[in-house]
Amino acid sequence: MKLGRKGWNNVIIFSMLIMIFFLNGWHKSLFNQQQAPSMEPILPIQSFVLTVKFADQMIERIGTSWRIKANQTSQWQPSEQQISELINRWQTLTLMPEHETVVFNPKAPLYVASFELAGEKLPWVYLLYQGNDRYYLLEKNTQRILGLDLSTAKTLFPSAVFTKGDTK
Numbered sequence: 772m773k774l775g776r777k778g779w780n781n782v783i784i785f786s787m788l789i790m791i792f793f794l795n796g797w798h799k800s801l802f803n804q805q806q807a808p809s810m811e812p813i814l815p816i817q818s819f820v821l822t823v824k825f826a827d828q829m830i831e832r833i834g835t836s837w838r839i840k841a842n843q844t845s846q847w848q849p850s851e852q853q854i855s856e857l858i859n860r861w862q863t864l865t866l867m868p869e870h871e872t873v874v875f876n877p878k879a880p881l882y883v884a885s886f887e888l889a890g891e892k893l894p895w896v897y898l899l900y901q902g903n904d905r906y907y908l909l910e911k912n913t914q915r916i917l918g919l920d921l922s923t924a925k926t927l928f929p930s931a932v933f934t935k936g937d938t939k
Contacts, residue, residue, distance in 0.1 A: 812863035812907070813897070813917065813927075819889035820858050824932050827882060830854055847930035860926055861886070866908065866917035871914055875902030880909075882931045899924060899931075 775780065814820070823830040828841040829869040841847075847855070861884075871890045880898035887894045896911040908917045925933060 783812055810862070811868050811915070811917065812865050813910075814862050814886065814895065815888070818886075818890060821889055822861065822887040823858065823861075824885040824887075824894075825928065827930050830858075841930075843932055846932065849929070853929075857926075857929060864927070865921055866921070866923075869907060869916040869918045873902060873907055875900040875907055877909075881906075882928045884928065898929060 821832050827845040828839055831838045831840070837858075839849065839854060877900075880900055882899040884897045884899075885894045886897075888895055893912070898909045898911065900909060901905045906919045906921060908919055908927075909915070910917070919927075919938070921933065925931070
């Protein structure tokens with residue numbers, strides 16, 4: 772079987788197309804391997820926190836230190852070091868995203884935290900929910916849901932008072 776010049780050109784063109792499809796990721800769909808879910812940071816990486824607002828207090832950055840404005844009902848009276856540790860915890864903590872169906876009442880968050888970050892127009896709002904015997908952190912901007920346990924929830928929301936009903 773002899774091929775003419777047009778035939779060889781077609782063979783070369785089709786072989787190049789097959790190679791391009793293969794190198795551009797077509798092989799991933801053929802040999803689909805399940806990737807394990809990875810941990811995600813709560814706040815954006817390299818974010819610079821300007822203010823943090825909880826229901827009963829607001830923490831502001833003043834130069835290199837922090838100032839707290841608390842309501843009279845607030846039970847958490849932190850030192851500047853405790854505030855720095857809290858902000859650092861929010862910036863460095865990574866949690867597992869929840870991809871399966873999560874059951875909680877979206878109209879009844881337990882607690883709310885709002886972060887104003889440098890370079891961001893809108894605040895990052897995080898709502899803490901309880902459901903399925905776990906706690907969930909809903910990030911309002913992207914509707915991302917992160918799972919966490921009671922001890923992590925207590926460290927992220929130190930002014931919150933968790934009742935016996937919250938510790939299922």
